[in-house]
Amino acid sequence: MFTSLREKQKHFFYTGQTKEYAFRKKQLERLKEAIQTNEAELLEALKLDLNKTNEEAFLTELGPTYQEINHTLKHLKEWMEPEKVKTPASHVGSVGKIHYEPYGVALIIAPWNYPLQLALSPLVGAISAGNCAIVKPSELTPHTSKAIAKLLDQTFDEAFVKTVEGAVDVSQALLKEPFDYIFFTGSVGVGKIVMEAASKNLTPITLELGGKSPAIVHEDAKLDLAAKRIAWGKFLNAGQTCVAPDYVLVHERVYPAFLKKVKKHTKALFDKALLKGTYPQVVSGRHLERLAGFLSDGQVELGGQYNKESRTLTPTILTEVNWEASIMQEEIFGPILPIFTYQSLDEVLDKVRDKANPLALYVFTENKKVEALITENLSFGGGCINDTVMHLATPYLPFGGVGESGTGAYHGVESFRTFSHRKSILKQSTKVDLPLRYKQGKLTMKVLRK
Numbered sequence: 001m002f003t004s005l006r007e008k009q010k011h012f013f014y015t016g017q018t019k020e021y022a023f024r025k026k027q028l029e030r031l032k033e034a035i036q037t038n039e040a041e042l043l044e045a046l047k048l049d050l051n052k053t054n055e056e057a058f059l060t061e062l063g064p065t066y067q068e069i070n071h072t073l074k075h076l077k078e079w080m081e082p083e084k085v086k087t088p089a090s091h092v093g094s095v096g097k098i099h100y101e102p103y104g105v106a107l108i109i110a111p112w113n114y115p116l117q118l119a120l121s122p123l124v125g126a127i128s129a130g131n132c133a134i135v136k137p138s139e140l141t142p143h144t145s146k147a148i149a150k151l152l153d154q155t156f157d158e159a160f161v162k163t164v165e166g167a168v169d170v171s172q173a174l175l176k177e178p179f180d181y182i183f184f185t186g187s188v189g190v191g192k193i194v195m196e197a198a199s200k201n202l203t204p205i206t207l208e209l210g211g212k213s214p215a216i217v218h219e220d221a222k223l224d225l226a227a228k229r230i231a232w233g234k235f236l237n238a239g240q241t242c243v244a245p246d247y248v249l250v251h252e253r254v255y256p257a258f259l260k261k262v263k264k265h266t267k268a269l270f271d272k273a274l275l276k277g278t279y280p281q282v283v284s285g286r287h288l289e290r291l292a293g294f295l296s297d298g299q300v301e302l303g304g305q306y307n308k309e310s311r312t313l314t315p316t317i318l319t320e321v322n323w324e325a326s327i328m329q330e331e332i333f334g335p336i337l338p339i340f341t342y343q344s345l346d347e348v349l350d351k352v353r354d355k356a357n358p359l360a361l362y363v364f365t366e367n368k369k370v371e372a373l374i375t376e377n378l379s380f381g382g383g384c385i386n387d388t389v390m391h392l393a394t395p396y397l398p399f400g401g402v403g404e405s406g407t408g409a410y411h412g413v414e415s416f417r418t419f420s421h422r423k424s425i426l427k428q429s430t431k432v433d434l435p436l437r438y439k440q441g442k443l444t445m446k447v448l449r450k
């Protein structure tokens with residue numbers, strides 16, 4: 001179904017144009033210009049799909065995309081330089097270099113929660129590394145999908161970049177094609193399908209998945225700040241953020257004070273939007289039903305009101321949740337925050353290890369030893385000490401998961417590297433030809449042993 005499109009892009013790739021620095025730079029500038037020109041339309045689409053306000057959409061969708069483009073434009077030339085490496089004594093006279101080479105035609109499959117940013121940021125990486133790309137946005141945010149298609153169609157020839165809109169059937173038809181790279185953002189379940197499809201063609205992949213990301217609040221934490229930053233990171237975008245704190249583990253000694261503060265901050269941060277009707281929507285009726293089902297898994301301390309028509313669920317805090325309850329068996333991905341207590345840090349390690357490696361982890365403490373104990377003994381994609389979500393918003397930190405939360409990383413230089421093959425080339429001198437290398441005698445062994 002998509003063979004001719006992929007082949008068309010491959011032919012264009014073979015012309016070598018995408019490899020030129022000037023070409024890449026021009027295309028990134030054009031992408032930026034196109035987003036700027038279409039800003040109003042993109043913001044409108046995000047409002048229609050998820051009820052995002054212009055401010056929130058700018059902060060979490062357009063802003064990070066601009067930032068990714070600007071950072072790439074600033075550094076691309078230096079990233080593209082072949083990297084000179086050392087050579088051992090046995091290679092005297094030669095020079096080793098790593099060349100960053102584009103894979104060819106990349107497939108980018110995006111989710112619905114940040115439907116614009118998560119389609120366009122990987123595209124910035126693909127273009128910067130010199131690839132052609134096919135972008136498949138999520139069908140669950142149809143207005144944004146259409147706006148992305150329009151934007152990319154206006155800006156690029158389809159032999160270079162093309163949007164393919166559609167649902168699971170379209171995604172699966174694309175996955176049958178032997179792409180040169182696949183970049184997938186979405187759920188763990190679909191990540192497994194993508195990996196299996198990629199294995200048929202031995203296509204290299206990045207999987208940006210999700211998981212249950214804990215926030216740990218130790219007894220010495222600055223409680224007010226911890227409560228505020230957790231409430232913000234959790235309830236932003238109605239909890240539909242891959243790195244949102246999924247649940248909180250708080251030391252039992254500070255639990256009552258923390259609970260009070262997290263309720264206070266949640267209200268302070270989101271009540272106004274709820275009143276004005278500008279709090280983001282849950283993406284679909286089916287997703288809202290799933291979330292509503294979790295409300296009986298504990299005691300509702302705050303929120304818990306939902307409206308099927310407006311597809312909203314108010315920021316909800318749950319306590320008295322059983323670790324075995326259904327809400328703790330899957331990523332919540334909505335505005336419900338269960339809070340648990342702990343007595344010792346060993347208990348924290350056990351509880352977090354009990355679940356698959358999370359995409360993010362947040363620890364709130366003033367003690368460096370606690371910081372180290374948590375960050376060094378638990379496996380997770382990335383995270384913050386005394387904050388939530390912000391690690392994802394800097395182009396200087398690679399962003400990605402580990403194990404069940406994903407494989408590979410991107411943002412900044414890591415996006416360029418992700419979409420590049422590291423080709424090692426050794427250039428040998430023709431001026432000298434050491435006889436030693438042809439001999440398997442004692443001297444060769446001595447050199448190698450050194």
Ligand code: NAD
Nearest residue numbers: 110111112137138167168171172186187190208209210242
């Ligand atoms: P999803 O896996 O349902 O869908 C993602 C994409 O895959 C969509 O474009 C969809 O059309 C396609 N798809 C769905 N089912 C498919 C199938 N059976 N075969 C082939 N393609 C299929 O994910 P979602 O619901 O859109 O997004 C939510 C998930 O994404 C959460 O788990 C969240 O944590 C994760 N996520 C991760 C990141 C990250 O950067 N790591 C970012 C955002 C979201």
